[in-house]
Amino acid sequence: MRKLWHSAVVLIAGSLSQLHAQHPLLSAGPMLGAAAMREVCFWVQTRQSATVRIAYWDTAFPAHQWWTDSVRTTPQTGYTAHLRATGLLPGRVYGYRLYLNGEPVSFPYPLRFRTPPLWNGRTNPPTLRVAAGSCAFITDSLTDPPGRPYGGEYHIFESIARLEPDLMLWLGDNVYFRQTDWDSRTGMIARYTHDRALPALQRLLSTVHHYAIWDDHDYGPNDSDRSFLYKDTAREVFQLFWCNPTYGVGNGGITTAFSWGDVDFFLLDNRSWRTPNRLRSERRTLLGEAQRRWLRDALVSSRATWKIIVLGGQLLNPVPAFETYANCAPEEREELLRMLQQEQIPGVLILSGDRHFTELSRLERPGLYPLYELTVSPLTSSPFADAVREHNPLRLPGTLVTERNFALLEFTGPLEDRILHIRVYNSAGHLLWERTLRAAELRP
Template identity: 45%
Template sequence: MRILIAVLLSVCSVAASAAEIVAGPMPGHSTMRQVKVWVQTDEPALVQLRYRADEGEDWLTSEPEATNSEKANTATVLATGLEPGLHYEYEVLVDDVVQPAEHTQRFVTQPLWQWREDPPDFRFALGSCAYINQPEYDRPGEPYGGDYRIFDAIADAEPAFMLWLGDNVYYREADWNSKSGMYARFSHTRGHEALSRLVTGTHHYATWDDHDFGPNNSDRGYAMREAALEVFNAFWANPDFSAAGTGGVTNYFEWHDVGFFLLDNRYFRQANYRVSGDRTILGEDQVEWLIDALKTSNASFKFVVMGGQFLNSAESSESYINLAPGERRELLDRIEAERIPGVVFLTGDRHHSVLLKMDRYRTYPLHEWTVSPLTAGSHNPGDEAMQYDVDGSLYTERNFGMIEVTGPRNERVASLILHNSDGEEVWRGEIRQQDLQP
């Protein structure tokens, strides 16, 4: 009898101490044959996925990934052996124990449409500047973050994926001088209940800006930039980073017939107000990679994604034209010289949303849609010189964007739709593939 009680107590003790999920699971990069899924546990553990396309089919199981305390117990698990164009249900096993699912757990593979049919229609969400309050570390006074219901509004819209445009978390003074502080900030944001349904319910991609890279307006001189890269990589299931081959979070992915070129505007940039040396934001290697990648791409739309604005003509603060006018001019000239069609910029940072349109001589106009903020404080640019802003597109309250890509091959249309924190439409625009030809 005593032996039985001892065994039962031992089993109960093991069950009570078993690791659990504290954030996620979150689907990330999706291809036709494999998908990444991110997860965070409360203590070190082995994490696996069990998944199937249809109920009744045999379950497939991923290779296990270990979470460890050095990386805040995060892991990205790879689901392989998949088939194109399917929805998969999945379960997460932590130390061989199936974890209860708070929300529906599904991921999708991209369809094999090439040479068979027109590219499928789809829509994706986008936004930047997500501030989650934590009073013990925030500045005194009125909370800077709010309207967290916006994350459920995005989830309700059922986008194919969410594109995070930077400032996806906000490092505070207590965070950015230590790796543990950065891990703690990301863990606090990712584990917030307001984000849970959106995180689990759709795929996610991200680039960064200064507040999820380091201090305000930080640059390549930031001493912790390699630690920041490690932390960012630990919390996003992006395609592999450093597409340019020289560090940073530069990468690329496709969704159906659309290409997304995710740029890094922090890791390579010079100090903002240096008076000697090259004035650069992207750096030579990243610029060369971008031109090569754009030139090679056959995408209907080529969305160039960056944390800060590119086209804005205001020569002030952190605007591209103020900090690196030569590099900005080089990019504009080379996109034109290479006769690259379909280029549209997607940016964040500014705490207001606006569509910019730069008309160009003897070629198509360049568009840039800035979408910001999600839950951080909003900002009205007032009399700032924005000679390219489209009438009626400026919105100065918290918001998120949705882009719907529709239509037959070679006649695709990108509908830009801005929503407020409640998910209500507040502005709409349209960009046609046929209007973006050299």
């Protein structure tokens, strides 16, 4: 059984990765994961068992080199490896080199990673550039029906990499489990392996720090909820293929948070505790009570200028369509909005995916600053052209996008006048629209 699984992984990975791999053992990566001031996580996948190690150095002092521990990839973990660079300093840029079985692997682009700066409020905060997107469908001729492919324009990942963001936020549906995948650990690993080996993705993986949440398609079947039998398996595989800071806030799931400069990010899990969309016998929920309470406490405790709530589906859009919060858990939606109103938390912005179109929504709140939500979708899945008929009354004119796209959020400016530039680009990297928000305008 193990031999058959290994052959399938090699076949899937080999068909996609032959164009980018500089070493016969490399399937995908290296990928940069969560970055702390003293430590950075790397992810690598090989085609068969191999010893993985990474050398790294401060670009200001390239003669001094350090090494991660060696990790042996195995079939049990899908030939994935997580490695950690330790002993780092805040606010530094490091170069690195991948070694497989003791041999250096060459790449046609420089490999760099960075650590968050030590910012204590006494100086101007650093500029931070964050790419974001959701719904990345990679066509698979072995499992997908014939006809027009559902996924395409994979060069979008190269367009993102060319803009050189510091971070990439994956907003859910980062892979699409097929019927062949979601009822087994083997199937889930095979899907991630297939998608992660995409040649157009490799530079982005290796040069930008990645953080992810999930939505239904990388959790289970379409519209899946807390009843999904394999949710623990999905969580385990999610951890195999991502390098988030943590996973869950004490009761399972994948909820996490991290900070960079004067920006705090709160990454939510809208699947593990989600009630069925058609449930009638009790109040429906997307987040569950424990996660809602954690979010409230974390937001109230935050002293960051910007507080970014990252969610798989739309919160503000009041149209009860598909899997909007208004359609699936309207009472909980009102409770969340009421909490944000009562606590008067400054600097909140919501970032969501799922919808296969992009829009910027603005909710006016009496006696308080307006609340914004940027929905960004899709990366490579098929766009939802009929979004023009969904009349979200909160949508700002000129922000609806019904083609494949991504967003770039740039936090910049001096301490007394912090600015967020929101820019949305199509798959070729052409600017579609931009808006500017000032931190001073997002205060009680």
